[in-house]
Amino acid sequence: MPQQHANSPDQGERFDWWAGRSARSARSVPKARRIPAPARTASSVPAAPVPVPAVAAAHVPVPGAPVPAASVPAPAAAAPAARPVSPDAAEAAEIYRAVQSSAAFQEIRRSYRAFVFPVTGVFLGWYLFYVAAQAAAPGLMRRQVAGPLNVAWVLGLLQFASTFLLTWLYARNARTKRDRAALELRWNTQDRLR
Secondary structure, X not given: OXXXXXXXXXXXXXXXXXXXXXXXXXXXXXXXXXXXXXXXXXXXXXXXXXXXXXHHHOOOOOOOOOOOHHHOOOOXXXXXXXXXXXXXXXXXXXHHHHHXXXXXHHHHHHHHHHHHHHHHHHHHHHHHHHHHXXXXXXXXXXXXXXXXXXXXXXXXXXXXXXXXXXHHHHHHHHHHHHHHHHHHHHHHHHHHHO
16 A cells, blocks of 8 residues: 655645645644533523624634635725825825936946847857857767867856856946946935935
8 A cells, every 4th residue: 555645635625835835834823722511510590591692603814724705805996096195205206206317327338238249149149159150060069079068068158157257247337337337326316305
């Protein structure tokens, strides 16, 4: 007889992840302690049934247990489309617009684009050359270079090396040409927002 795994659902439970999880979490919640009822004697008179208020009879959610769809409240009405804008928010928006149109910000973006776009194009061209060479010249790619290494292995390893090289070049370019100007612009903007 095959053994059941410890986390497999018991008989009668649904076999899906969420149902199994909620059933396990419901079982792991400790049950309330029972308080023993007072002993009845012959002279005790049975008490009349006490009506239970609707609030007390409501479902109290157990953490991790599924919530019945009937007890989920209906979503509130959508908020109005236009909210009044506080003067501080409008002033901050104007400051950010002024920073975006400033010459310093435009110079930072120009420097970023001048590095990233050409380097991205060169790297994609290098990658596509590697893929095209694999498809177009398989004999050339199988040519042995040194020991077990062939041209395809060397070009593939150069793909990794070029990735690390370009990452280093990007970090150096950002550090030397953009970071100082961007930090000055950030501090000036923060001072204007105070």
